[in-house]
Amino acid sequence: MSEKKDLIEELKALQSKAKSELEALVGEKALTSWKSEYLGKTSPVMQIFKRLADAENEERARIGQFANEVKSALESMYEQKVNATHQAALSEELAHEKLDVTIPGRRPLRGRLHITTTTLREMYRIFAEMGFQIYRSPEVESDENNFELLNIPTHHPARDLWDTFFTKKEGVILRTHTSPGQVRAMREFAPEPIRVVLPGMCYRYEQTDASHEFQFNQVELLVVGKKINFANLKGTLEEFVQRMYGKDVSTRIRPSYFPFVEPGGEMDVECFVCGGKGCSVCKQRGWLEILGCGMVHPVVLKNGGYDPQVYSGFAAGLGPERIAMLRYRIDDIRNFWANDVRFLQQF
Ligand SMILES: [Zn+2]
Secondary structure: OHHHHHHHHHHHHHHHHHHHHHHHOOOHHHHHHHHHHHHOOOOHHHHHHHHHHHOOHHHHHHHHHHHHHHHHHHHHHHHHHHHHHHHHHHHHHHHHOOOOOOOOOOOOOOOOOOHHHHHHHHHHHHHHHOOOEEOOOOOEEEHHHHOHHHOOOOOOHHHHHOOOOEOOOOOEEEOOOOOHHHHHHHHHHOOOOEEEEEEEEEEOOOOOEOOEOOEEEEEEEEEEEEOOOHHHHHHHHHHHHHHHHOOOOOEEEEEEOOOOEEEEEEEEEEOOOOOOOOOOOOOOOOEEEEEEEEEEOHHHHHHHOOOOOOEEEEEEEEOHHHHHHHHHOOOOHHHHHOOOHHHHOOO
């Protein structure tokens, strides 16, 4: 009997000690050590269950029941204390971390237009001011439009100028230049006068290096009408260059060969890095090549539905990437399509 009574007294004492300790403790760490002290495997309550093994059956049941009650009382007071501690921590945190509505917000990450797109749009704007319309034509073209109708027959050596992506379908290719759009525009508008810009992506099957990509943009100009002459070509292009690069920039036209123009030329602008004195950008020449141009070849006019005896025209082809490279001193054309945001974010 005395053993039983002692055990119950012991449990009661234990419970009140545990309770007062629990009430006094502060912080999560103290909670954890309290738990292992009073509810862990080696805690006095658990030890009592072990000691009961020697007791008589009747005693064992009663003491066991009482020990269980003490154990669940300890558990429930522990749960309450845990909740209270968490609440207190949360309230303290909220009290200290007040929302300061005057702090500037985080700036959202905004996308931007690709440097080629902004360059293209600037070119469109300038040409639009000069009365040009934008005419879009397909990137997948027929061999006929890309070459034949532009005065480049199948076995003509000039075909070597364009390394072409062929498709599995006979006669269907990726356009190597925007010039097939010339024939499409002429066939749509003939015999009306034409003043269009033909922009878009072109493809060439060639080794890439710092100045060659297998895909790039071109912007082509086409003007067709009565009494269009070389002075119109020169005046239009000079006007464009001055609006693009500034009033003071000088230009020159050198003779060059393209099968779909006659005569053909290339236009240079005075190097705006060194002002014509010669530097690494212009390779000491003082001039930068920016476009190819010429009077539309009579064969091309005829293919487009215009009588070359009555009508004439001029065309020019510019590279927006090249223009951007010169303007921002970008030394490698492969940057344009490499999708490296460190490059793209600069513009
Ligand atoms: Zn220079």
